[in-house]
Amino acid sequence: MSNLQDRTFSDALASSRARIRQLEREAIEHKEDADEGLVAHLDRYRSLVLAIGQVIWTQDSKGEMVGEQLSWAIYTGQTFAEYQNKGWLDAIHPADRASTVEAWTRAIADLKPYEIEHRLRHHDGEYRYFSVRAVPVLADDGSLREWAGIHTDITERKLTEQTLRDGERRFRELADSMPQIVWAAGPDGHFDYYNRRWYEFTGRPEGVSGDESWTDVVHPADQQACLARWHSATQSGDAYEIEYRLREKNGTYHWFLRRALPVRDPAGRITRWFGTCTNIDTVKRTEEGLRRAKVETDAVNRELEAFSYSVAHDLRAPLRSIDGFSQAILEDNADQLDAEGKSNLARVRAAAQRMAHLIDDLLSLSHLSRTELHRERVNLSAVAHTVGDRLRESNPGRDVELVVQEGLEAEGDASLLAVVMENLLGNAWKFTGGRAKAHVEVGLTSIHGRPIFFVRDNGTGFNMAHATNLFGAFQRLHSVSEFPGTGIGLAIVQRIVRRHGGQVWAESDVDRGATFFFALGPGGASS
């Protein structure tokens, strides 16, 4: 505060005090008719004091309030007797008294204006924040006449500051408690804040945020892209995401996802940049692991496929020779063979052919696990009819009554579901071979709301006790002479159903037919 201002201020104080004294004099002089006028003047003064929200006072060289302190009395409610003998200190918040006394003692010694802040008690008991300014008022000879002071209510400002500080603290607590790195930058791209995680992770000295050395902890291979993205964003004002590696203080690099978001003022100008860096190292490594695993799996699958073809080719070749030359002997040397010799050669041929079927079945089963699934709506009723017609054609001697529930729809791979139907209906046809009235039914039921398809026959059935491995490859419950087959059909059915995320099971009893149930995953089928 300049001397000129001090002078103006003390002059104003002096003149208002003079005015008060004059009012007091006038009040005494015009005792008879003064009441009304004085009251009006005092009221106006009170109003003025209240209106400006300031308290003005004077003290002597010892810090005593001498004379009537109207403004003080009005605000604090202290009586003259109460603020005498440094009683005015009582109106100051106990926690602020020591600092007040200290500042004021020093000011008296130095005869210099002083400024402090403290809480002052209103007459209703509420403490409010005030800024206090006091100046020594000097007489013409340079000696101290008195101290003049003014209290200005700064409670609103204090509360605003407190709110801001609380907000800031809450933001920092929040930012510091986050597992991510949080940062902030000015509109020019100059970083001015990092949360605790940044310092913990990078090991950089706490509080350092303003310089450009942050790129030191970015992986050298990522630095250029990272900086270029940041600079282009600060130019264009676009939010962005980028993945890059940051060096931990122990020297290891971790993958981070950096998100940067501009904050704009109502006019659309960018005022701040806020951002986070999320450690995605585990995700990245998992992704990388999955990608590598997929490449390996694909390679293994290709190898398996190649192996299968080679098996198909090479295992079948000797079988062709066994069968072909046995047949050649039967044709060319029939006269040298007796009935038993011919029968034995026929067995050799049958065995070779059976082996060829087993190879084919094994290959189709392994192929099934690798072919891609193409899901679509499949009309299962139509599939069942088609398969049934084909079975009738290839078994002209059989009379099988096939009942198919209409409108059966499934969500799945059309060609694979056709294979399921071929196998289940093929089995039903086969195992009802001994029935005078063969009956086969295809339909839909539901268990706990889950749609379940079934294929039921009245054939020879089987003992459930022997059916533990019903769906295993090459498992058979009947002899080949009874019912031909390699035992691959149900294994194929199970593999297809499982590939659809579903289940297959059977219920049966000896001589009472069998029912095969299958579900194509939850919600995978409907009627």
Place this chain on the structure above:
Amino acid sequence: MKDKVILLVEDSADDEALTLRALKKNNIRNEVVVARDGAEALDYLFGLGAYEGRDTSVLPQVVLLDLKLPKVDGLAVLRAIRGDERTKRLPVVILTSSKQERDLLDGYELGANSYVRKPVDFTAFAEAVRHLGLYWLVLNESSPAQRVH
């Protein structure tokens, strides 16, 4: 017609014998030239190596081509045949060993005229060869490039 040869490209002596037997049983009397690997088959067709000086304008009636062959495999032989002006219309029947192999072949645009799977059941194989003979040597002589399965 009988003067035209059948080129059998087959490395297995057993399969060769069985194929010749099947042809004979079906009264297909054409001379059969056997190439035991892909390179030999190409030498024959293009008059190279052991077949240098052969009149390459005289093409076989049909080529029976096994896939898994030493030196040059069946697919490479087929590509070479289709890639050469002299032989690109030559009927080629692929001998496959399995259903899977056939499925695999379907994925290529190979320009094979036909496929015959070599069944383990010789009777079935003889029957297949009989159809083959009737088809390529009698029925389809006029339009050999037409693709039939």
